[in-house]
Every structure is written in structure tokens, then in C-alpha cells.
Amino acid sequence: MNKRQLGNSELYFSEIGFGAWAVGGSGYAFGWGEQDDNESIAAIRHALDLGINWIDTAAIYGLGHSEEVVAKAIKGIRNNVLIATKCSLVWDENRDISSSLNADSVRSECEASLKRLNTDVIDLYQIHWPSDDERIEEGWAEIGRLIEEGKVRYAGVSNFQVEHLERAQKIRPITSLQPPYSMMRRGVEGDIFKFCRENNIGVIPYSPMQSGLLTGKFSRDRLQPDDWRNESAEFMEPNLTVNLEFVDELRIIADKYDKTVAQLAVAWVLRREEVSSAIVGARRPSQIEETAGSSGCKIEEVDFHRIDELLQQRAEKVGKAGGTVRT
Numbered sequence: 001m002n003k004r005q006l007g008n009s010e011l012y013f014s015e016i017g018f019g020a021w022a023v024g025g026s027g028y029a030f031g032w033g034e035q036d037d038n039e040s041i042a043a044i045r046h047a048l049d050l051g052i053n054w055i056d057t058a059a060i061y062g063l064g065h066s067e068e069v070v071a072k073a074i075k076g077i078r079n080n081v082l083i084a085t086k087c088s089l090v091w092d093e094n095r096d097i098s099s100s101l102n103a104d105s106v107r108s109e110c111e112a113s114l115k116r117l118n119t120d121v122i123d124l125y126q127i128h129w130p131s132d133d134e135r136i137e138e139g140w141a142e143i144g145r146l147i148e149e150g151k152v153r154y155a156g157v158s159n160f161q162v163e164h165l166e167r168a169q170k171i172r173p174i175t176s177l178q179p180p181y182s183m184m185r186r187g188v189e190g191d192i193f194k195f196c197r198e199n200n201i202g203v204i205p206y207s208p209m210q211s212g213l214l215t216g217k218f219s220r221d222r223l224q225p226d227d228w229r230n231e232s233a234e235f236m237e238p239n240l241t242v243n244l245e246f247v248d249e250l251r252i253i254a255d256k257y258d259k260t261v262a263q264l265a266v267a268w269v270l271r272r273e274e275v276s277s278a279i280v281g282a283r284r285p286s287q288i289e290e291t292a293g294s295s296g297c298k299i300e301e302v303d304f305h306r307i308d309e310l311l312q313q314r315a316e317k318v319g320k321a322g323g324t325v326r327t
């Protein structure tokens with residue numbers, strides 16, 4: 001497994017990071033349906049055996065449950081793994097979710113994450129969303145204080161646009177940005193990548209397989225009733241049929257390299273120099289076994305062009321069918 005330096009930090013992240021959203025399970029607005037904790041723990045341990053050295057989680061994933069599962073999985077081997085978690089999405093006793101970057105809230109979220117993760121320090125602490133816009137500076141400065149106190153090693157952000165990045169960067173250097181990035185969501189390739197290149201911010205994209213759509217194994221009957229993807233436009237008609245046809249075309253390219261569609265999708269994200277590591281989600285060991293195989297996979301330029309053509313055709317088909325294409 002190759003490693004890349006994370007932005008301005010001294011951390012070297014494996015090219016693949018383990019994404020622990022789905023292992024948070026069900027029972028809240030962003031749930032992935034039922035998930036067996038033992039299978040989640042086995043998946044995380046297998047990831048570490050494969051050379052993956054970092055895990056991305058968040059307080060909000062399973063309303064704390066994902067962090068608890070991560071803690072169980074790395075018990076006794078904490079020093080072998082880097083932990084990234086996130087703040088800013090909070091919940092109340094009714095499990096209703098809201099956004100806060102109030103300094104006290106960020107601090108108490110951090111304390112709660114340290115406890116759930118059963119650790120003294122968080123390697124990378126990220127603002128999950130910039131939704132509490134007016135208090136971005138307040139929350140970001142508080143993370144700076146948590147670094148000075150030794151509770152956090154490095155600070156990152158997620159889902160930030162350039163204007164948010166500029167505001168945070170004025171206060172303290174940003175170590176990483178976690179944006180959505182996949183063949184089907186390329187909105188960050190312009191100004192955002194440019195800003196990260198110029199400011200030495202490591203990019204750690206999420207959902208490189210478009211939350212399972214770009215694995216070559218997705219089918220209409222795969223989702224449990226309480227899986228958030230049931231409400232996502234890409235998983236609904238008219239987009240879904242067009243997307244699955246696109247995946248069939250990707251399979252032809254993947255076959256050429258003796259890779260799977262999932263591996264091709266992740267390798268496509270890793271082709272960019274701005275990217276330090278791709279965060280892939282997995283619910284069981286076999287899934288991470290497959291996706292870990294994307295590290296080091298080299299795709300020829302001609303096939304990147306072919307993927308661009310296929311994306312263009314997909315956009316036209318979605319448009320004709322009355323759907324919308326996100327960027």
C-alpha cells in the first residue's frame with residue numbers, strides 16, 4: 001500500500017483510508033440500514049492488515065456509534081493507526097440533527113469523541129460542514145486551542161468552498177480538505193483543487209465510488225428500506241438506469257487492467273496529485289479487500305479520455321430522461 005504526505009503535516013496516509021460512516025448503522029437520518037458490529041470490526045481490522053493506516057469517522061455517524069466501533073476495532077493497537085474524526089453536526093435527545101460551530105460546542109464534541117474513541121488525542125480533527133456559516137472562524141479557532149492543549153494533532157475541514165477555505169486559512173493553516181469527489185461528482189476539480197495546491201492542503205476525497213454505485217455490484221434490490229441512498233437522486237430513476245449503463249461501460253475498461261469497477265473508480269480519484277488519500281467505505285472484510293487493490297493501479301491516458309466521453313454521454317442521457325446531473 002503506497003503512502004502520501006498529508007498536506008502541511010508530518011502524517012503519511014495510506015492511499016486508501018477506511019471510511020466508517022456505514023459502520024455507524026441505522027436509527028438516525030443518515031443511516032445505512034442494519035449493520036453487524038462484529039462484521040464492521042472485522043472489516044476495520046482487515047483494512048489495517050492490508051496496510052491501510054488511517055480511519056475516517058465522525059461523531060454524527062450512528063450518533064456516536066461509529067466512533068465506538070472504531071475504538072473496539074483498534075483496542076490494543078491504537079499506536080498503529082491514525083484517527084480522523086469530525087465535529088459540527090450535533091444531535092438532541094430526539095435524535096434531531098443540527099449544526100453548531102460554537103466554541104463550547106466544538107470543545108464538548110471533541111471531549112466526547114476522545115472518550116468514545118478511547119484515546120488521548122485525535123490525529124486529524126475536521127469541521128464536517130460549514131453550515132453554521134457565521135461561526136466558522138469561532139469553531140476553527142477553538143480547534144486551534146485544542147491543538148495547543150494536545151488533544152488534537154492537526155486540523156482539517158470538509159465540504160468547504162473556496163470562500164470558506166480562505167476564511168479559515170487566515171486564522172491557521174488548514175491541513176486537509178475532505179470533499180466529495182468521484183467520476184460522477186467533479187465539482188472540486190477547478191478552484192478548490194487550485195486553492196489546495198497553492199496552500200499545501202491535502203485533499204482526502206470521500207465517496208470515490210459514489211457510495212457504492214460505482215462498484216459494479218450495485219443493484220436496485222441492494223438497499224434496505226432505511227438506507228439514506230433510497231432518497232438520493234443518483235440512486236433513483238431516471239438517473240439510476242443511466243448510471244448502471246455507465247458502470248457497464250466502465251467494466252470494459254476495468255477488465256483491460258484486470259481490475260474491478262470499484263478499483264477503477266478509486267484509482268481514477270487517486271490519479272490527481274492534489275489527492276493524499278481516497279476514503280472508501282466498507283461494511284465487511286471482502287469489500288475493503290477489493291478496494292484496497294486500487295492503490296498503485298495505473299490507468300493509461302487514453303482510458304481517462306474514454307471515461308470523459310462516457311461521462312458526457314451519461315450527462316446527455318440523464319438530461320433527455322428528465323433527471324439532473326450533479327457536479
Ligand SMILES: NC(=O)c1ccc[n+]([C@@H]2O[C@H](COP(=O)([O-])OP(=O)(O)OC[C@H]3O[C@@H](n4cnc5c(N)ncnc54)[C@H](OP(=O)(O)O)[C@@H]3O)[C@@H](O)[C@H]2O)c1
Nearest residue numbers: 019020021022206207208209210211212215280281287290
Ligand atoms: N465529510 C463528509 O461529509 C462525508 C460524506 C460522505 C462520506 N464521507 C466519508 O467517506 C467514506 C466513504 O464514503 P461512502 O461510504 O459514502 O462511499 P464509497 O466509499 O464511495 O462507497 C462505500 C459503499 O460502497 C459499498 N461497497 C464498498 N466496497 C464495495 C465492494 N468491494 N463491492 C461492492 N460494494 C462495495 C458499500 O455499501 P453497500 O454494501 O451498502 O452497497 C460501502 O459502504 C465514508 O465512510 C465517510 O468516512 C464523508
